[in-house]
Amino acid sequence: MKYPKGSRQKRQNHTPKKQSYKTNDAFANRGMTLEKEIVETNKYYLESGKAVIHKKPTPVQVVQVDYPKRSAAVIKEAYYQKPSTTDFNGLYKGKHIDFEAKETKNKQSLPFTNIHSHQVEHMKRIEEHGGVTFFIIRFTAINETYLLPLSPFLTKWEEQFNGGRKSLPYNFITEHGYLIPFQLQAKVNYLQIVDDVYINGGDCND
16 A cells, blocks of 8 residues: 554543553553554444444555456555544434544654644544544553543643644643543443543633
8 A cells, every 4th residue: 555645640630530440460561553453443433323433444456456266356556645633433322422542652752754734634624513533542662542632732742733732742642632541342442532632621721
């Protein structure tokens, strides 16, 4: 495929963080990528009637195909037709849910090179129209996964264009984000936090 150019202690007095979400160390190094765990979580949400949230398919243009057998085709070359928006979207309790998932091996920060401007613009439009949008960020080296609302993210994102750092510091994410619990069925149980922050009277603006 080718693209076109183009658990830490939370602050107890920091609203609206009504509770701290902790992971279980027994499940460290489970060997699954963040994306796969979210897909499995969404499958559980769907089967249990909790929410309808799916990974977005990326439009692909196939330019070369080989047919070694009549019953089989092998794609030899393909291109993404256009930059994708965010990774996941769907419906939960009447709210449009739209989010991007990122993971990094870096222990200190998430580089902005992992995030694209068109994704940020898309998320801003979703929020302007009353949707729920956020990042799910995993630090794989320390096995911690956070939900980071869009509003605090934007403050750091805009700073990079005025001489600020080109990454999201780990400490910023732990301060303004929410540590996501791991569970056997809902491996990345982000809707538990969506309930507290967005649905049940919370205010996600930090």
